[in-house]
Amino acid sequence: MRPDVLFPFFAEVTSLPGVGARIGALLGKLAGPHVLDLLWHLPREVIDRRYRPQVADAAPGRIATLELTVDRHHPASDRRRPHRVTCHDKSGQITLIFFKGNSGYIQQMLPEGEIRLVSGRVEHYSGKPQMAHPDFIVPLAQADEIPSIEPVYPLTAGVTPKVVYKAVHGALGKVVPLGEWLDPAFLEKKAWPAWHDALQQAHNPATEKSLMPEDPGRERLAYDELLANQLALAIMRAQARKQAGHSWIGDGRLRKKVLEALPFALTGSQETSLKEIYEDMESDRRMLRLVQGDVGSGKTVVALLAMLKAVECGAQAALMAPTEILARQHYESIKPLADAAGVTVSVLTGRDKGKARKGLLAEIADGSTQIVIGTHALFQDDVSYARLGLAVVDEQHRFGVHQRLAIAAKGTGVDMLVMTATPIPRTLMMTAYGDLDVSRLMDKPPGRKPIQTVVVNMDRLDEVVAGLQRKVQEGAQVYWVCPLVEESDVMNLTAAEDRFAHLQAVFGDHAVLVHGQMKATEKDAAMERFVKGDARILVATTVIEVGVNVPEATVMVIEHAENFGLAQLHQLRGRIGRGDKASTCILLRAPHLTETARERLKVMSESEDGFLIAEKDLELRGAGEVLGTRQSGLPEMKLADLSLHGDLMKAAYDDARLILANDPGLESDRGRNLRTLLYLFERDQAIANLRSG
Ligand code: ADP
Ligand code: MG
Numbered sequence: 001m002r003p004d005v006l007f008p009f010f011a012e013v014t015s016l017p018g019v020g021a022r023i024g025a026l027l028g029k030l031a032g033p034h035v036l037d038l039l040w041h042l043p044r045e046v047i048d049r050r051y052r053p054q055v056a057d058a059a060p061g062r063i064a065t066l067e068l069t070v071d072r073h074h075p076a077s078d079r080r081r082p083h084r085v086t087c088h089d090k091s092g093q094i095t096l097i098f099f100k101g102n103s104g105y106i107q108q109m110l111p112e113g114e115i116r117l118v119s120g121r122v123e124h125y126s127g128k129p130q131m132a133h134p135d136f137i138v139p140l141a142q143a144d145e146i147p148s149i150e151p152v153y154p155l156t157a158g159v160t161p162k163v164v165y166k167a168v169h170g171a172l173g174k175v176v177p178l179g180e181w182l183d184p185a186f187l188e189k190k191a192w193p194a195w196h197d198a199l200q201q202a203h204n205p206a207t208e209k210s211l212m213p214e215d216p217g218r219e220r221l222a223y224d225e226l227l228a229n230q231l232a233l234a235i236m237r238a239q240a241r242k243q244a245g246h247s248w249i250g251d252g253r254l255r256k257k258v259l260e261a262l263p264f265a266l267t268g269s270q271e272t273s274l275k276e277i278y279e280d281m282e283s284d285r286r287m288l289r290l291v292q293g294d295v296g297s298g299k300t301v302v303a304l305l306a307m308l309k310a311v312e313c314g315a316q317a318a319l320m321a322p323t324e325i326l327a328r329q330h331y332e333s334i335k336p337l338a339d340a341a342g343v344t345v346s347v348l349t350g351r352d353k354g355k356a357r358k359g360l361l362a363e364i365a366d367g368s369t370q371i372v373i374g375t376h377a378l379f380q381d382d383v384s385y386a387r388l389g390l391a392v393v394d395e396q397h398r399f400g401v402h403q404r405l406a407i408a409a410k411g412t413g414v415d416m417l418v419m420t421a422t423p424i425p426r427t428l429m430m431t432a433y434g435d436l437d438v439s440r441l442m443d444k445p446p447g448r449k450p451i452q453t454v455v456v457n458m459d460r461l462d463e464v465v466a467g468l469q470r471k472v473q474e475g476a477q478v479y480w481v482c483p484l485v486e487e488s489d490v491m492n493l494t495a496a497e498d499r500f501a502h503l504q505a506v507f508g509d510h511a512v513l514v515h516g517q518m519k520a521t522e523k524d525a526a527m528e529r530f531v532k533g534d535a536r537i538l539v540a541t542t543v544i545e546v547g548v549n550v551p552e553a554t555v556m557v558i559e560h561a562e563n564f565g566l567a568q569l570h571q572l573r574g575r576i577g578r579g580d581k582a583s584t585c586i587l588l589r590a591p592h593l594t595e596t597a598r599e600r601l602k603v604m605s606e607s608e609d610g611f612l613i614a615e616k617d618l619e620l621r622g623a624g625e626v627l628g629t630r631q632s633g634l635p636e637m638k639l640a641d642l643s644l645h646g647d648l649m650k651a652a653y654d655d656a657r658l659i660l661a662n663d664p665g666l667e668s669d670r671g672r673n674l675r676t677l678l679y680l681f682e683r684d685q686a687i688a689n690l691r692s693g
Contacts, residue, residue, distance in 0.1 A: 295574025
């Protein structure tokens with residue numbers, strides 16, 4: 001149970017003074033439903049109200065706090081005119097302006113003949129100073145109601161800065177000091193404040209510099225979040241590993257046959273990864289391993305050999321892919337090799353229905369199918385396995401963690417192998433997959449020709465198309481990728497259809513279109529024409545992003561390349577350069593680009609190294625966007641910015657491991673405080689695991 005001290009943090013925002021249902025709903029949208037969420041809502045800027053000039057000296061355009069004597073009110077003569085108030089100090093006159101104000105209220109705030117402190121932006125109109133809608137008007141006795149440095153919070157439609165300020169600072173009033181969860185020596189070395197001080201400082205910035213990510217208070221808050229994330233992952237990892245696994249040793253007989261049937265030798269990276277995988281499989285603990293390797297680095301063979309090791313022991317293996325096309329392609333490439341070893345393989349997807357499906361399920365249930373390849377269909381309720389020993393999840397970034405768990409639940413102590421082609425920077429790796437061991441495929445199979453990548457302005461489209469005609473005549477196949485507009489499927493479709501019509505006029509029957517809204521059967525038929533080589537140019541939205549393998553395709557055009565993430569461009573580009581011929585990737589860009597967009601496309605044209613590209617992407621865009629939070633299962637960070645706090649991430653990773661090594665049940669004094677930290681960042685599940693462990 002969550003400790004009592006945290007109750008106020010988890011109260012609804014509507015429990016704060018001045019926050020009713022309407023404002024509460026808006027704050028919920030802006031920050032979150034709980035008091036706690038407001039604490040994490042940090043200011044982005046500051047307004048400095050310490051500038052206290054005489055009226056005559058006040059610089060136009062600057063925020064100033066003035067001490068004024070109120071002279072006369074000039075209420076609006078009609079609704080289009082402002083209510084004006086003339087005031088002065090000993091240096092000169094200034095007019096305060098209120099449009100659509102309530103005159104009675106304005107007169108009450110600014111009684112004639114009295115002195116008021118007025119803070120707002122000074123402007124000059126026809127050479128005379130004025131101030132429209134001051135931010136603060138207070139009597140001298142209440143001068144301290146005007147913050148000298150005012151934090152400016154991110155807003156949402158319907159709430160004013162004042163409302164957000166009041167709510168956040170109301171929330172801050174609920175903060176009580178909590179027992180320190182950081183290691184005292186570490187805290188001292190970093191010279192970080194205590195947690196509650198760090199929060200107070202973050203919301204009451206002393207200067208502009210207090211907003212920087214390297215401010216000690218901000219760093220501490222970021223670290224707390226990273227530590228909570230890492231500790232939760234480390235607990236899950238320890239928990240998963242505690243479940244007894246199986247020791248799969250095998251006699252190597254099936255693997256030997258497949259290695260003999262392969263037309264190539266394994267790369268060094270493939271050998272190393274397999275060694276790591278085999279060690280995991282042989283130990284009696286569960287394997288939880290991620291194989292990370294660029295597109296085309298040869299992950300499928302690695303998966304197959306691991307699966308055969310399980311099969312040699314009489315167990316079954318499953319390979320799960322995110323799409324129908326990809327599952328079938330895996331089946332096509334694995335089937336002949338499995339045949340060579342005398343191993344039975346079947347493929348199961350959502351498309352298998354009725355009797356055919358029943359037959360497949362029966363063979364999986366009685367164990368006559370040794371390797372099952374498929375989509376999400378593999379872990380549906382009515383699928384049961386005779387003896388599932390190893391589950392391989394391909395292109396993990398398309399699946400969430402719970403899907404990983406669902407397939408593992410189809411057996412007991414199932415070994416898990418997760419494969420991803422998204423080269424994830426180390427820091428992100430730790431936040432998303434801190435619970436997995438990692439093998440990396442660093443080198444590519446030999447004989448690959450480099451891909452030449454060029455960035456071309458969209459207004460040279462005709463030249464590009466003419467160039468493609470020549471290439472196609474020489475026998476090349478072309479992918480044409482249309483831009484994806486996040487918000488609108490309809491617009492995507494229109495863009496793709498328009499482009500298709502345009503290219504069809506040039507290439508006739510040689511052009512095919514594939515997009516997300518097509519029926520699976522239509523999609524597959526079109527893909528098939530391209531795979532067979534009947535169609536020479538495949539116009540597509542990003543459905544080709546994962547998997548498909550057409551070695552004859554040596555040209556890729558990506559429209560509005562500036563709209564894609566670097567990782568995504570890299571994935572797309574990996575579709576070409578698969579055969580023995582040189583390949584070209586043409587990035588069509590909009591005529592006008594931001595500096596960052598220009599730089600990003602430059603990275604693409606200069607490098608083919610997925611890991612380097614991923615690091616650059618993180619640097620240029622920030623963490624949230626690199627993988628797309630929703631797709632990656634990457635936890636959203638509220639306080640930490642992984643593109644800036646990468647070093648802290650590493651420290652938190654080490655810290656979490658050390659903590660659990662010394663105090664696996666989090667039962668020491670510090671351990672108990674760390675539990676509070678986990679609750680604070682809503683990692684309740686990790687604590688539940690701690691209990692059951
Ligand atoms: P990915 O890592 O993208 O899944 P694949 O497993 O699809 O890559 O492999 C891409 C291609 O490289 C396939 O045609 C595969 O047969 C081939 N391949 C894999 N390993 C090697 C190797 N060691 N030497 C040569 N070709 C290889
Ligand atoms: Mg693959």
